[in-house]
Amino acid sequence: MLLSIKNLHASVQGKEILNGVNLEVNRGEVHAIMGPNGTGKSTLASVIAGREVFEMTSGEILYKGKNLQKLSVEERAREGIFLGFQYPVEIPGVSITNFMRTAVNEIRKYKGLDALSASEFIKMMEEKKKLVEITSNLTNRSVNEGFSGGEKKKNEIFQMAMLEPMLAILDETDSGLDIDALRIVANGVNKLRRPDNAFVVITHYQRLLDYIIPDYVHVLFEGKIVKSGGKELALELEERGYDWIKKEQVE
Amino acid sequence: MESDSNKIIGEFTQGDYKYGFVTDIDTEFAPRGLTEDTIRFISAKKQEPEFLLEFRLKAFRHWLTMTQPKWAHLHIDPINFQDIIYYAAPKKKHQLENLDQVDPDLLATFNKLGISLEEQKKLSGVAVDAVIDSVSVKTTFTETLSKYGIIFCSFSEAVLKHPNLVKQYMGSVVPYTDNFFASLNSAVFSDGSFCYIPKGVRCPVELSTYFRINAANTGQFERTLIVAEEGSYVSYMEGCTAPQRDENQLHAAIVEIVAMKDAEVKYSTVQNWYPGDKNGKGGIYNFVTKRGICKGSNAKISWTQVETGSAITWKYPSCILLGDNSVGEFYSVAVTNNHQQADTGTKMQHLGKNTRSTIISKGISAGKGNNSYRGLVRITKNAVNSRNYSQCDSLLLGSQCGAHTFPYIQVENKSSIVEHEATTSKISEDQLFYCQQRGIDMESAIGLIVNGYAKEVLKQLPMEFAVEAQKLLSISLEGSVG
Numbered sequence: 001m002l003l004s005i006k007n008l009h010a011s012v013q014g015k016e017i018l019n020g021v022n023l024e025v026n027r028g029e030v031h032a033i034m035g036p037n038g039t040g041k042s043t044l045a046s047v048i049a050g051r052e053v054f055e056m057t058s059g060e061i062l063y064k065g066k067n068l069q070k071l072s073v074e075e076r077a078r079e080g081i082f083l084g085f086q087y088p089v090e091i092p093g094v095s096i097t098n099f100m101r102t103a104v105n106e107i108r109k110y111k112g113l114d115a116l117s118a119s120e121f122i123k124m125m126e127e128k129k130k131l132v133e134i135t136s137n138l139t140n141r142s143v144n145e146g147f148s149g150g151e152k153k154k155n156e157i158f159q160m161a162m163l164e165p166m167l168a169i170l171d172e173t174d175s176g177l178d179i180d181a182l183r184i185v186a187n188g189v190n191k192l193r194r195p196d197n198a199f200v201v202i203t204h205y206q207r208l209l210d211y212i213i214p215d216y217v218h219v220l221f222e223g224k225i226v227k228s229g230g231k232e233l234a235l236e237l238e239e240r241g242y243d244w245i246k247k248e249q250v251e
Numbered sequence: 252m253e254s255d256s257n258k259i260i261g262e263f264t265q266g267d268y269k270y271g272f273v274t275d276i277d278t279e280f281a282p283r284g285l286t287e288d289t290i291r292f293i294s295a296k297k298q299e300p301e302f303l304l305e306f307r308l309k310a311f312r313h314w315l316t317m318t319q320p321k322w323a324h325l326h327i328d329p330i331n332f333q334d335i336i337y338y339a340a341p342k343k344k345h346q347l348e349n350l351d352q353v354d355p356d357l358l359a360t361f362n363k364l365g366i367s368l369e370e371q372k373k374l375s376g377v378a379v380d381a382v383i384d385s386v387s388v389k390t391t392f393t394e395t396l397s398k399y400g401i402i403f404c405s406f407s408e409a410v411l412k413h414p415n416l417v418k419q420y421m422g423s424v425v426p427y428t429d430n431f432f433a434s435l436n437s438a439v440f441s442d443g444s445f446c447y448i449p450k451g452v453r454c455p456v457e458l459s460t461y462f463r464i465n466a467a468n469t470g471q472f473e474r475t476l477i478v479a480e481e482g483s484y485v486s487y488m489e490g491c492t493a494p495q496r497d498e499n500q501l502h503a504a505i506v507e508i509v510a511m512k513d514a515e516v517k518y519s520t521v522q523n524w525y526p527g528d529k530n531g532k533g534g535i536y537n538f539v540t541k542r543g544i545c546k547g548s549n550a551k552i553s554w555t556q557v558e559t560g561s562a563i564t565w566k567y568p569s570c571i572l573l574g575d576n577s578v579g580e581f582y583s584v585a586v587t588n589n590h591q592q593a594d595t596g597t598k599m600q601h602l603g604k605n606t607r608s609t610i611i612s613k614g615i616s617a618g619k620g621n622n623s624y625r626g627l628v629r630i631t632k633n634a635v636n637s638r639n640y641s642q643c644d645s646l647l648l649g650s651q652c653g654a655h656t657f658p659y660i661q662v663e664n665k666s667s668i669v670e671h672e673a674t675t676s677k678i679s680e681d682q683l684f685y686c687q688q689r690g691i692d693m694e695s696a697i698g699l700i701v702n703g704y705a706k707e708v709l710k711q712l713p714m715e716f717a718v719e720a721q722k723l724l725s726i727s728l729e730g731s732v733g
């Protein structure tokens with residue numbers, strides 16, 4: 001098992017957001033997480049990534065059998081956890097090339113590998129750009145600065161391709177994408193799928209799941225996973241909305 | 252959350268000065284204190300011509316009538332000017348011909364700093380005039396340069412070999428009456444660099460001087476003069492590091508630049524003197540007067556500075572735009588960490604028609620550091636159709652540091668345009684988390700973000716200098732993380 005979350009409770013500024021999340025992700029699987037706005041999807045992603053503002057109050061997260069709580073944000077990243085941000089952050093003056101070169105080499109150092117030379121790195125970058133169909137001028141620009149919404153999301157996929165994570169959590173990477181970009185992003189994910197890695201895709205739209213076929217679909221509601229199923233659950237949600245789930249909860 | 256990230260940034264920014272070491276070089280001192288006799292001693296030691304002794308004495312007598320200025324945003328302990336040694340020179344046995352003859356301790360010092368003269372010569376084509384404790388120890392490339400008619404030597408040498416040029420230009424941009432520290436420098440300056448580019452010559456290499464303060468309790472009074480004749484070009488680099496010291500060391504330098512018609516001078520500085528320890532003890536007092544004049548039309552002077560060191564920095568590299576269509580530029584990154592204080596900026600005096608100036612200032616404050624930008628843009632009545640663009644940004648790391656911006660703007664005609672923009676920002680928790688999520692630790696993340704912030708200025712530096720400056724920026728904010 002790659003990721004195992006048991007009875008996870010987490011709060012921010014004293015307010016409990018997650019109250020008892022259970023989730024198991026095996027290598028080779030794609031999981032989709034859906035649910036109404038503000039129910040804690042991004043919070044769950046942040047807690048897995050180790051963001052400090054979110055306090056884990058109880059429960060446990062095991063990743064590759066190890067207790068994640070002991071690891072810092074960057075150690076988790078170096079162990080192969082990647083978060084595609086719902087709102088990617090701008091870093092003025094830092095080119096994507098420089099940013100990625102720093103990241104790739106820090107991860108290599110952690111793994112005991114030599115840093116890539118400039119030419120090796122450029123070669124790798126060209127390959128990955130092709131893979132995710134990204135235009136070349138984007139990588140010369142500062143990280144996310146002045147990017148359109150869609151460009152930011154494509155850039156997240158490009159970074160994922162560069163870092164080759166074991167567990168990729170994509171938080172609404174499909175939001176704000178036009179149809180072509182959606183296909184590009186989905187293809188990127190599909191090309192990066194391997195038997196030993198896994199994806200957790202947070203989305204509001206069943207449409208994405210036409211391209212990235214999930215093994216499981218979960219509904220996160222008020223800080224808990226209240227329903228899990230196969231791909232057909234997404235279709236049902238698309239059709240019926242969340243009201244019936246809310247009702248089921250009350251009953 | 253707020254206090255938490257402050258704590259982290261606080262821990263992070265408390266890095267100790269990496270270049271703190273002292274080499275033991277045989278030094279010859281002037282008697283402690285300052286009287287006319289001290290000045291005669293210095294002048295005699297240097298076998299100076301009469302005009303220079305006169306200049307020094309006039310400056311000294313004027314200085315006696317002045318009092319040390321008080322600045323609103325700098326806290327300076329009183330300086331006892333009688334407790335300073337005004338002259339220290341490595342004992343010269345004979346003239347040095349190659350690096351083998353240089354004091355091995357000195358070479359080791361350069362090596363620790365990653366500045367090997369030999370390497371500099373071979374790899375980057377840089378002519379290095381190394382100044383240690385006021386007297387030039389070694390000048391390289393002089394011969395190559397002399398083929399072009401370029402003079403690049405120590406100030407003392409220029410005084411002896413080119414007295415007429417020195418007499419003509421010394422004090423013409425910064426008069427000995429200019430300010431308290433300029434007067435002091437004019438009275439007691441020990442050495443420095445002199446650079447003369449003849450008409451129509453493009454200097455083929457970057458000229459570079461590494462200054463270094465080395466003897467305990469020795470005030471350092473450098474004087475640099477650069478003259479660029481009509482249609483010439485030169486790029487000049489100045490870089491400094493200093494060994495760790497307990498007592499405050501005073502540094503009051505003067506740099507004068509004269510650019511004739513169609514000439515261009517680029518002056519770049521990376522300043523990394525000992526900033527004092529975490530509690531603000533020790534550190535260099537850096538009071539510098541830097542000024543250039545665009546004397547002819549279409550002349551251009553460009554100042555670029557990366558200031559990471561010193562306990563107190565007070566400097567305003569300035570341009571007098573006298574020639575029509577002349578251009579002045581000022582690009583600055585100033586870092587203050589722990590108890591460092593910096594009050595820096597520029598003055599752009601537009602006197603000629605169609606003159607243009609650009610000011611890009613990036614302040615970075617961390618710890619309890621205080622960073623002020625003070626700039627004057629003055630466009631006189633005759634300077635019609637002139638333009639200035641100023642951008643002053645401040646970046647704060649943590650909540651105990653300060654940033655202040657004091658732009659003074661005087662426009663005396665209607666056809667000129669002055670634009671001023673100012674921003675203050677912080678490194679956000681979002682940005683740090685984003686970097687860390689990509690596997691980059693906090694220390695590298697801050698280095699990355701700060702260098703990105705300063706990019707507009709760093710890209711003005713000559714290539715090899717830019718790399719050094721980037722490292723310095725990261726080092727100066729480095730510390731022990733968790």
Ligand SMILES: Nc1ncnc2c1ncn2[C@@H]1O[C@H](COP(=O)(O)OP(=O)(O)OP(=O)(O)O)[C@@H](O)[C@H]1O
Binds near residue numbers: 017040041044053
């Ligand atoms: N830093 C924070 N401080 C205070 N409240 C927060 C913070 N971050 C999240 N919250 C709150 O936690 C709740 C869950 O937010 P979260 O972003 O996890 O929702 P989401 O399921 O991702 O929603 P969406 O579908 O809109 O992206 C919301 O009520 C939100 O306002």
Ligand SMILES: [Mg+2]
Binds near residue numbers: 171
């Ligand atoms: Mg969200």
